[in-house]
Amino acid sequence: MKLGQTFLIAAVSLFLARSAAGTLILQSSACAAAARYSEGKHGTSLLVTQNGRTVFEHYANGGGVDGGWPIFSGTKSFWGIAALVAAGERLFKLDDLVCDTITEWKSDPRKSQITIRQLLNFTDGIEGASSLQRDSIADRNAVALKVPAVAPPGSVFIYGPSHLQIFGELLRRKLNGRNIYSYLQEHVLGPLGISDVEYKQDARGNPLLATGFHLSARQWARVGDLVLGNGNVGGRQIVSSALLQQAFKGSSANPSYGLTFWLNRPAGFMAREADIEKLLELPWQQASWRGICISKTAPQDMVVGLGSHYQRLFIIPSLNAVIVRQSSADAKFSDAEFLRLIFRR
Numbered sequence: 001m002k003l004g005q006t007f008l009i010a011a012v013s014l015f016l017a018r019s020a021a022g023t024l025i026l027q028s029s030a031c032a033a034a035a036r037y038s039e040g041k042h043g044t045s046l047l048v049t050q051n052g053r054t055v056f057e058h059y060a061n062g063g064g065v066d067g068g069w070p071i072f073s074g075t076k077s078f079w080g081i082a083a084l085v086a087a088g089e090r091l092f093k094l095d096d097l098v099c100d101t102i103t104e105w106k107s108d109p110r111k112s113q114i115t116i117r118q119l120l121n122f123t124d125g126i127e128g129a130s131s132l133q134r135d136s137i138a139d140r141n142a143v144a145l146k147v148p149a150v151a152p153p154g155s156v157f158i159y160g161p162s163h164l165q166i167f168g169e170l171l172r173r174k175l176n177g178r179n180i181y182s183y184l185q186e187h188v189l190g191p192l193g194i195s196d197v198e199y200k201q202d203a204r205g206n207p208l209l210a211t212g213f214h215l216s217a218r219q220w221a222r223v224g225d226l227v228l229g230n231g232n233v234g235g236r237q238i239v240s241s242a243l244l245q246q247a248f249k250g251s252s253a254n255p256s257y258g259l260t261f262w263l264n265r266p267a268g269f270m271a272r273e274a275d276i277e278k279l280l281e282l283p284w285q286q287a288s289w290r291g292i293c294i295s296k297t298a299p300q301d302m303v304v305g306l307g308s309h310y311q312r313l314f315i316i317p318s319l320n321a322v323i324v325r326q327s328s329a330d331a332k333f334s335d336a337e338f339l340r341l342i343f344r345r
Helices: 028-040 072-088 116-120 140-145 162-174 180-189 217-228 241-246 276-280 335-343
Strands: 005-007 043-050 053-059 303-307 311-316 321-327
Touching: 028 043, 028 053, 028 335, 043 217, 072 116, 072 162, 072 180, 072 217, 072 241, 072 303, 072 311, 116 162, 140 162, 162 180, 217 303, 217 311, 217 321
Parallel strands: none
Antiparallel strands: 005 053, 043 053, 043 321, 303 311, 311 321
């Protein structure tokens, strides 16, 4: 298969190598194999960086260096970072009760016990409410607040847009009605050097937090730079290291999901590699999140921004590496197979 537009910047050998310190060095030849696999599965972008240098960059199937591409649920992680920034500004604490701000929940026996952390890791027990993504909804925040709680807080993991939309209303109230996208732009997107992001909003101006961003691979990779820098990018501390680490702690209901980031930490000899997107298609009562991982090949400290149609932001702190993969459609893509090619295992 002929590769699309490819940029090789690092000087590399043909095989995996390790630095003098023993760190795995990602190789362009392995990345090229992964690019061929990705391109054959409707892949549009593949960007690999390590130690602040571009190892491999490849575009095909309509992708391009400057072209924005929908990252779908990869959008969630930007709002997760914004939540941590707000916690750092002492607008709230992660374990505060939501009803302290959304006071109309105080009389609800379940909703009155939900914490902000549970909103961000989707263990609040509230129905996922995928219908909130419909363009016809004039006020998503108002609708989200009325979505029913179907399980006790902390007991189950339920994926869907309701949780972050509720958080968006909480943040709006903490900001005394200020537009929360402006807050995101000032405190997260701007410092990351990202501007003019395409996003979705309702008739009231409320942004849809669960999905909607269009970004180039290089733009999305800047979230990885933030994580690798322990919250610091370009000499600016966007979020404290201690708070950022809260994003990478799983819950008892789903050890593979932190605060808007997916985690590979459960990976190990007994772990089962899972297709996260396929699991998310199941009713929440049927999905099992125990003993799974994204890749047994990748380091356990890998964290992932994950969007539909296999949009991926892989961040690997132990290798000081970021891998962005974008695509135009589903095509039986496998995270595990893709990462085996990257790591040649």
